[in-house]
Each structure stands twice: as C-alpha cells, then as structure tokens.
Amino acid sequence: MAVIELKSVRKSFGALNIIPGVDLTIGHGEFVVFVGPSGSGKSTLLRLVAGLEETTGGSIMIDGRDVTALGPAERELAMVFQSYALYPHKTVRANMSFALEVAKVPREEIRRQVEKVAALLQLTHLLERKPRELSGGQRQRVAIGRAIVREPVAFMFDEPLSNLDAALRVEMRLEIAKLHQRLGATMIYVTHDQTEAMTLADRIVVLDKGIIQQTGSPLDLYERPANLFVAQFIGSPKMNILPARLGGISMPGASGEATHIGIRPEDIYIAEDGKGHLDAKVEVVERLGSDTFAYVALKDGDLITIRAPRDAAAAVGQQIRIGFQENRVHAFDAHGMAIGR
Known part of the structure; x- marks a missing residue:
C-alpha cells in the first residue's frame, strides 16, 4: 500500500494546457476513480502518476519519496490497460512470470508467487493455456494477475473493461472490487463510465478540462454535487436541469440567487391528485421491468425524465401533472455552482 500525493501537477503539450494544476492525496489502501468525459485529462493524469508522461510542473510523491523525475x-x-497486451506465444504462467524472470527472481519464488496469484484470480486451471484459448474476461484477469505478482506499491487501471461486452464488464467489475478487498492495495482507476465509478470507488475524482470539479464518496457526489457539471455527469439517467423560474412559476427549493434547479428522475412523481407543480405531456415511456422511465415535455418545451415505479400508469400523449420532492431539489447560481450544499 502507498500514499500518493500530487502537488500542483501540471502537463502541457506545447501551448496546449492539458492539466492546469492538480493537488490531490490518495491514502493507503484507497480505491480512487478518475472519471470524466473524453478529453477531461483523466488518463493523462494517471500516466503522470505512473511515469509514462513527464510533468510540466509540480511534484509527485509516493510514500513521501519524490518520484517526479523517476521512470515507471x-x-x-x-499498470493494467484496456488492451490486455499478453504475449500470444506464451502460456498464462509464462505471461504472469515474465516480469519476475526479467528481475531475476529465483525460479522457485516465481512459481510460488504465480500460483498464489492464479489461485486468487481463479486462473489455476488455465496456467498452461495460451491467450487465444481464453475468453476476454479471462485474458483481463491474466493481465491483472501479471500486475499483482510484481507486488507493486499501488495499482493503476486505465479503462481496463472497455474492450469487454456488457455482461463481462459487470462480472469483471465485481472481480476488481473483490480483489481490492482482498489485497487492501492502493488503486487508481480511470473510466468514462460513471456506473463503474459509483460501484467501485471509495472516492471519486471528477475531472473536466484537466480541472478537478469535485472529489468525494459516490453518494456524496450524487446527493451533493458541487456544480452543474458534476450534477449532470454523475447519475444515470442524468439529473434534470430547469430554469429556477419556469413560466413565471418559482421552482420549489430555489433561493433568490438561483438561476437553475436540478432534480433527479427518481425525485419527480406523477401527481395523481392533480396537485403537483407543473403540467406536462408524456412523450415516451420505457418499461424496463424494475423501473419505468417516462420522458415528459413541459409547456415551454423542456423535456425531463421521470423514474417511476414499474406499474406506473403513464401512456404516450397523456396529459399529467408532475410534482417534485422539494427537499431533494438542488439549486445552482449563474456560475453553475451549487447553492446551500
């Protein structure tokens, strides 16, 4: 386990400033996820920590040691990448042991370490197979095993599940979560998928244009977003954003300085008694089994999403009245910053 500290870390490519300046501390055994849209700087930041990119400024410390000028x-x-990067002509055993052989670790120690890690990842019965004989999920487990046998001070995951289908992504996500619990290792994980971030992280770092927008636990970011960017990036379906005064109506929960309010789909209800807050027309209904999503249009044309019970009586073209759980409404000022967090 390791403590990783980033102090005013910057990265530029010529005149293009990718990381303007990041300060961040990752604690012993913490699972931290860097998340953000494409181009947000999350992979660049990971590569700076790993030594795969040189910093333009600032320093990187690992357990109090300045590693800024050191190689990977x-x-x-x-490192575990989205590409498995396994040697196709080598067996699983040989792929996992290769780094230890290069480091001239004694043969018996290599065998012991590889077999211990193979058992941890349920790869023992695959040790003599070649990569072409493995499924995508098995190959990714081998890539992770190859990283574990080195007994690193921390693990870096760069979009490791991007090449897997939906079912395998869920399976491997669970495997990585269990692995963290067993090893108790410091891990940094990069993804554009906020579901992966929410399910895996002890702490999420939300990035946009190389700037940290907010850090916190998954629930903290979901329930108390610092700004409009985080509010709409974290959560699926995303938070509905509306003008604080819509058609002359002051939205519930909006203070005088608020220009916009945010409300999550599950915090909007169809008002059967006709009370509620706004009139709307049902445009699309999606019945997913456990939930029903209704996409409704307000009088001014704004389209919002409602997450309703599975048996919700909503039909396309229906005129309805909707209401807001007023204690769950988020208010934002003209700069997009949350009010009263």
Whole structure:
C-alpha cells in the first residue's frame, strides 16, 4: 500500500494546457476513480502518476519519496490497460512470470508467487493455456494477475473493461472490487463510465478540462454535487436541469440567487391528485421491468425524465401533472455552482 500525493501537477503539450494544476492525496489502501468525459485529462493524469508522461510542473510523491523525475519501473507501480497486451506465444504462467524472470527472481519464488496469484484470480486451471484459448474476461484477469505478482506499491487501471461486452464488464467489475478487498492495495482507476465509478470507488475524482470539479464518496457526489457539471455527469439517467423560474412559476427549493434547479428522475412523481407543480405531456415511456422511465415535455418545451415505479400508469400523449420532492431539489447560481450544499 502507498500514499500518493500530487502537488500542483501540471502537463502541457506545447501551448496546449492539458492539466492546469492538480493537488490531490490518495491514502493507503484507497480505491480512487478518475472519471470524466473524453478529453477531461483523466488518463493523462494517471500516466503522470505512473511515469509514462513527464510533468510540466509540480511534484509527485509516493510514500513521501519524490518520484517526479523517476521512470515507471522505479516507481514500483503496476499498470493494467484496456488492451490486455499478453504475449500470444506464451502460456498464462509464462505471461504472469515474465516480469519476475526479467528481475531475476529465483525460479522457485516465481512459481510460488504465480500460483498464489492464479489461485486468487481463479486462473489455476488455465496456467498452461495460451491467450487465444481464453475468453476476454479471462485474458483481463491474466493481465491483472501479471500486475499483482510484481507486488507493486499501488495499482493503476486505465479503462481496463472497455474492450469487454456488457455482461463481462459487470462480472469483471465485481472481480476488481473483490480483489481490492482482498489485497487492501492502493488503486487508481480511470473510466468514462460513471456506473463503474459509483460501484467501485471509495472516492471519486471528477475531472473536466484537466480541472478537478469535485472529489468525494459516490453518494456524496450524487446527493451533493458541487456544480452543474458534476450534477449532470454523475447519475444515470442524468439529473434534470430547469430554469429556477419556469413560466413565471418559482421552482420549489430555489433561493433568490438561483438561476437553475436540478432534480433527479427518481425525485419527480406523477401527481395523481392533480396537485403537483407543473403540467406536462408524456412523450415516451420505457418499461424496463424494475423501473419505468417516462420522458415528459413541459409547456415551454423542456423535456425531463421521470423514474417511476414499474406499474406506473403513464401512456404516450397523456396529459399529467408532475410534482417534485422539494427537499431533494438542488439549486445552482449563474456560475453553475451549487447553492446551500
């Protein structure tokens, strides 16, 4: 386990400033997820920590040691990429042991370490197979196993599940979560998928244009977003955003300085008694079994999403009245910053 500290870390490519300046501390055994849209700087930041990119400014500390000028091997970190990068002509055993052989670790120690890690990842019965004989999920487990055998001080995951289908992504997500619980290792994980971030992280770092927008636990970011960007990026379906005064009506929960309010789909209800807050027309209904999603249009044309019970009586073209759970409404000022967090 390791403590990783980023102090005013910057990265530029010529005149293009990718990371303007990041300060962040990742604690012993913490699972931190960098999340953000494409181009937000999350992978660049990970590569700076790993030593795969040189910093333009600032410093990177691992357990109090300044590693800013050190190469990847000297930082004692392990990387797992979206590409498995396995040697096709080598067996699973040989792929997992290769780094230890290069480091001239004694043969018996290599065998012991590989077999221990193979048992941890349920790869023992696959040790003599070649990568072409494995499924995508098995190959990714081998890539993770190859990282574990080195006994690094921390693990870096860069979009490791992007090449897997939906079912395998869920399976591997669970495997990585269980792995963290067993190893108790410090892990940094990069993804554009906010579902992965929410389910895996002890702490999420939300990035946009190389700037940290907010850090916190998954529920903290979901329930108390710092700004409009985080409010709409975290959560699926995303938060509905409306003008604080819509058609002359002051939205519930909006203070005088609020220009917009946000309300999550599950915090909007169809008002059967006709009370509610706004009139709407049902445009699309999606019945997913456990939930029903209704997409409704307000009089001014704004389209909002309602997450309703599975048996909700909503039909396309229906005129309805909707209401807001007033204690769940988020208010934002003209700069997009949350009010009263």
